[in-house]
Amino acid sequence: MKLIGPFKQIVTLANLSLRGKLSDDQLEIIVDGGVVVNEGKIQKVGNFEELRSENQDIDIEFIKGEQIALPAFVDSHTHICFGGNRANDFAMRNAGKTYLEIAESGGGIWSSVQHTRNASEEELLKTLLERINFLISLGITTIEIKSGYGLDVENELKMLRMIKKAQQQTQATLVPTCLSAHLKPRDFEGSNQEYLNYIINDILPKVKEEGLAKRVDIFIEKSAFQPEESKDFLLKTKDLGFEITVHADQFTPGSSRIAVEVGAKSADHLEATIDEDIDFIAQSDTVATALPGASLGLGEKFTPARKLLDAGAILAIASDWNPGSAPMGNLITQASILATYEKLTTAEVLAGMTFRSAYALGLEDRGKLEQGLKADIVTYSTNNFQNVLYNQGSLKAENVYIDGIKQN
């Protein structure tokens, strides 16, 4: 057992609701606070001096200078296991080329598939761990990671195995998701339906057998998989015992309905969601995940986060870090910018990157600084927690704790 502190402010996020809008006066801010950690869990959060006098012999980990503490962040949507680089796609897009033109000239998802297939396991693991360490340095200690750049048995398993290997080399929690239904690969001989059957019959049983992922994702979009075949696929994966998440309404509306209908844990993107569907999502337990990094990477509109929250949705905010549409990887910058465009309160943004995104991953043991929860904490050298979003990501995290242990 140990006491960490004193912190100028601790923003616990305690007592904030799982769904709907939040105002900043609902934030619990403990001034001159401390956190008691026991066996990786939070034992108590309170006034530092009071905690110290309650626990006379306790070890104290003193905090240097003025710092504030927040629950560490949860990035519930990434594609950080990949080979290659798509800087040329970005430049071509900005020079006015269309998605199709870029794909035809060798870019797009298919180019990442080729680079990922060609990458050795060592290379893939090395770059994956570098990205994980970058995210930890931002205060992100739980990271969802998708496959989806392999698109055949051998390479999808290679990606998921590297994610599993990475888990043995990091203290962060990695949550793998099988996204074999990202796109029908160009070298697959058969229809979309046949490729989806191939995932069900040839990929998912092996994923299950090796314990590589408990979640399945699909990209429902005109250029990828169509609504009806996707719904059928998702119901089958559900029968196999997988949790579901969906890339929904990125450019074309409608697929968020399917996500809700099949009971998906989350529907992610939603940039093109229409008003009627906002209410449909908001009345469900499916988390609506905004991915501002994709809007910034593509120059497209933002997810209607304000409308979703006002309608009562569970809104998470994740990075979508991938080589194509969202190359930045800085969730804090992205969420801060989403807040300025969508008019989100600090409480809503912090909730979206912590306990609400944790809920999307089925991890209800984290995301608030409350008794019994995982002691994952991020601190900043500042005396005002508002500076974290105000500085739009340029205020660097000072210390990152996982299970109460300082990582840096």
Ligand code: NIG
């Ligand atoms: O979430 N929308 C589909 N998939 C990714 C992009 C993947 C890529 O372009 O490589 C996304 O934005």
Ligand code: FE
């Ligand atoms: Fe994505």
